[in-house]
Amino acid sequence: MSWTGVKKAINRAGTQVLVKAGQVEATVDTEFEFEEKRYRTMQSHSRKLHSELKYYLDTLRRLESAQLSVAKALSSYYGQQQGEKPKSLAQEYFAALEKTHDEVAKALETPYHQTVLNPVARFNSYYIEIDEAIKKREHKRLDYDALRSKVQKLIDRPDEEEKLKDTEQQLGGAREVYEKLNGELKHELPRFTNLRIPFFDPSFEAFARLQMRYFRENYESLAQLETKLDAQTRQDYMDGTLDSRLDSCLAKMRELQA
Incomplete structure (x- = not known):
């Protein structure tokens, strides 16, 4: 950060303190506050969604690992040697789970990332740029409020007429910058928030279809063993x-x- 940037940061921090103390009147835009609140709620939910979707895939991996461990223990209990043809139902169960893991589970990973996890992560990546714009808007609001307060104080000082004119000119520029950025955000935030449904719908559909495929193929694999159970x-x-x-x-x- 340059020295100019450091000075601006210090001045803005000072303005924030004065606003909290009631010595500087803060500019309030209820429409922006409403849209920002909606945006923050969506941001929280979609980040949690990505976390839970990752956890779901990790949980499936752990479930498969636990199933294979149990099946291996059962197979060993019945005495199958490695590479030997299955002689018992437990050994066939282990062989079926190994095949399911190699074919079904691994086939799930790539489409799950491509159609579910990656799109949600891409949507969440947009928050970085939007957060920066909101942060910039807050900085410009503080600059505007500080100059507005300064002008009000100079109005009561007749001997500061030249300084007042200069500060009023700065205030006009600060107001223009703030209102432009504020207006853009009020227009774009609801548009972005409303995109969540058409953006996420294909991922939700893919998630449901992948679940159906995964559990159906697991069921079909194990159902073949049912006919071999003792009558x-x-x-x-x-x-x-x-x-x-x-x-x-x-x-x-x-x-x-x-």
């Missing part, structure tokens, strides 16, 4: 009597311990 076990599960079979087995084990 009596399947029937007991459907009838709700599987728990009774387990209780009977536990009762017999207790008898052996007696």
Whole structure:
């Protein structure tokens, strides 16, 4: 920052203090304040949305990892050697999950980034430039308020007529700069805020479709194993009597311990 920039920053900080103390009257534009509030609300929500969408993908990865770990433990329990053809349902379960991970999960990553995460991140990147414009508008407002206060004080000093004319000229320039930037923001902020729906809609649709595809293909992969379940076990599960079979087995084990 140049020395001129440092001086401006100090002067603006001083004006902010005087405004808070009630010694300088602040320029208020309720229309701008309303639009900025809408903008800030959208900014907060869309940043949270991007964070939650990333978390969702990370959670799917952790779920897949946990499923594979459990399936591997079950496969080892039933004694399958690496490279050996599956001999049990647990081993086939592990093989099915490995295939699902290699084909379905990996196929999800690229389209998820391209159609969901990246568009939301791109939309959020626009906030940087808009925030800078709002910050600049605030600086120009402080400059305008400071000069307006200075003019009011000089009006009461007849001996400062030349200084008053010079300050009034500066005030006119400051007002023009502030009002131009303020007007542009009041026009552009609602336009940008209203773009959120047409911009995000395709990503929401892609998100839903990717979810459907992911869980459908996982279901289809595991559903193939259902036909290989023991017929009596399947029937007991459907009838709700599987728990009774387990209780009977536990009762017999207790008898052996007696």
